[in-house]
Amino acid sequence: MAATCLVVMGVSGSGKSTVAELLARRLGWVFAEGDEFHSAANVAKMRAGEALTDADREPWLAALRDWIGEQADAGRSTVVTCSALRHHYRDVLREASARVRFVHLDGSRDLIAERLGHRKGHFMPPALLDSQLAALEPLVEGEDGIRVDVAHTPEEIVAQVVAYAV
Numbered sequence: 002m003a004a005t006c007l008v009v010m011g012v013s014g015s016g017k018s019t020v021a022e023l024l025a026r027r028l029g030w031v032f033a034e035g036d037e038f039h040s041a042a043n044v045a046k047m048r049a050g051e052a053l054t055d056a057d058r059e060p061w062l063a064a065l066r067d068w069i070g071e072q073a074d075a076g077r078s079t080v081v082t083c084s085a086l087r088h089h090y091r092d093v094l095r096e097a098s099a100r101v102r103f104v105h106l107d108g109s110r111d112l113i114a115e116r117l118g119h120r121k122g123h124f125m126p127p128a129l130l131d132s133q134l135a136a137l138e139p140l141v142e143g144e145d146g147i148r149v150d151v152a153h154t155p156e157e158i159v160a161q162v163v164a165y166a167v
């Protein structure tokens with residue numbers, strides 16, 4: 002399998018969009034923002050401060066998986082953002098016809114809450130952070146991926162991921 006997909010995962014506010022855009026540019030790989038694959042109903046729900054359920058997330062994960070596969074079938078490696086909080090969500094993404102690898106942006110609740118508190122113009126309310134942390138199942142042995150600490154700068158994180166992935 003020639004193409005790789007790096008899924009930048011983690012709770013809301015962990016820095017997925019910030020890191021993944023920089024990473025895609027550095028690698029010259031196609032970038033997709035996972036949030037753009039959500040239905041309008043999912044976005045409305047999150048905006049209203051309600052956590053998504055497994056059923057809400059199912060079509061979203063399938064759409065992202067299909068996009069990763071289409072890009073890979075065309076020979077393109079990709080970088081995508083997706084919270085991918087639970088192991089079985091990651092199993093859906095792993096069904097794509099690419100080598101799917103995960104980069105877990107991990108950090109303390111306090112640090113992430115502080116960053117979310119300062120963020121402007123995003124639909125995701127900081128109040129959903131605790132439900133995200135409750136859902137989170139970190140990578141386990143046997144999953145293809147790494148955990149990186151979000152206390153570092155985005156540039157440092159990208160350098161760490163490039164060293165790992167290339």
Ligand SMILES: Nc1ncnc2c1ncn2[C@@H]1O[C@H](COP(=O)(O)OP(=O)(O)OP(=O)(O)O)[C@@H](O)[C@H]1O
Nearest residue numbers: 013014015016017018019116120125151153154155
């Ligand atoms: N390593 C970092 N150091 C300092 N600030 C950061 C870092 N990464 C992200 N930020 C800032 O933290 C906030 C959250 O980052 P970002 O929006 O990229 O997170 P996200 O995981 O994509 O969130 P969501 O899942 O809600 O879309 C932003 O204001 C961003 O500028």
Ligand SMILES: O=C(O)[C@H](O)[C@@H](O)[C@H](O)[C@H](O)CO
Nearest residue numbers: 012013036053058084085125
């Ligand atoms: O699984 C989820 O609950 C959602 O995907 C959220 O994580 C959002 O997509 C995103 O993180 C907010 O921007």
